[in-house]
Amino acid sequence: MRSKLGPGAVRIAYCGPIAQPGQPARGGYESANRRLIDDLRLRRVHVIEFPYPLTRGTKLRKGATYARRFAAIALEMVQQRRRYDIFHLTPLYRHFLYAEAALCALAWSLGKRVAFDIRAGSFIHHYENRSPAYRALVDALTRRADVVAVEGQEFAPFAEARNGKPILYLPNYCNPHAADPEPSAVRDDACIRIVFLGRVVPEKGIETAIGAVQALQEMDVPAHLDVIGGIEDDYLLSLARRATRLPVVFHGPLPPDVIRTMLASAHYFIFPTRHDGEGHSNALTEAMAEGLVPICSDNGFNRSVVGDAGRVLPVDATASDYAQAIADIGTGAAWNELSRAASRRIAERFTGMVVLPVLIESYRATLV
Secondary structure (H helix, E strand, C coil): CCCCCCCCCCEEEEEECCCCCCCCCCCHHHHHHHHHHHHHHHCCCEEEEEECCCCCCCHHHHHHHHHHHHHHHHHHHHHCHHHCCEEEECCCCHHHHHHHHHHHHHHHHCCCEEEEEECCCCHHHHHHHCCHHHHHHHHHHHHHCCEEEECCHHHHHHHHCCCCCCCEECCCCECCCCCCCCCCCCCCCCCEEEEEECCCCHHHCHHHHHHHHHHHHHCCCCEEEEEECCCCHHHHHHHHHHCCCCCEEEEECCCHHHHHHHHHCCCEEEECCCCCCCCCCHHHHHHHHCCCEEEEECCCCHHHHHCCCCEEECCCCCHHHHHHHHHHHCCCHHHHHHHHHHHHHHHHHCEHHHHHHHHHHHHHHHHC
């Protein structure tokens, strides 16, 4: 028998990488899940958390930690079976998928609905490049799931081909700042201010961003780059040498209110990512919400997020290509039009007020 909806609330068991309350997230995946859970609770959805473990050490030690945690999650699912109706899984795929499929099977055996939430831009890459058994398992999970959600519209055709129900578009989102709609910052149009926000690693394109500033300098276009995010000490030294005599400042991690004020004083968000697992970047959404014009690579879900509110360049675009795109737009009328389009696009498509009611309604619909 399928379990009934609990009195007064939708009841969810949320499983996957989840940042702990009040603690820094290790990446966008954990951050997005933390925000979504907190916002669901604000909307009177009852949520139990089954977080994946924090792991350190060798591959063998990490594997053992995950194995113990998956076993513990299975036990908790049984012990708390009367406290939830829907098992919402945000899987890591790859070799984790076999254990994740076992958790889904357990949920179904307990009479629960399963929401299979497809995240990360590498999902189809893994599907196409792993074993026939892996592909068959993905097909079975996608076909059997009571709700299939996709983080990017690019994955909707894949899901639709395997599941006869409507596919839920569940993008990353940001929350509007109703109490303080305008940060106390002013944009200086005499100098193009560019922001790189997120993990400062080679695959996210930081070196291309620095190269773009250098190219703008060589074009006699005043520009400044603020780099915000965590970075390994050795890599910071390398980048600092690369940026010698360039108007580039490495800020490291900053509090959200400070980040927002810096975004409000900037013109462009540069995101030349080549990361194989790129999905829907939290930083991209947050920057566009503040009116920054995104200049991004055609990677992950960047194209469907940016739409016509910025420029999406080929993954192999050079630093000079990024510089030329920025110089062509400048800081005048063309920039103002794109800036308004960016903030409007987020307000219309990528806020909690837009995304969460659709998600909650999909929960309710599957419980009927």
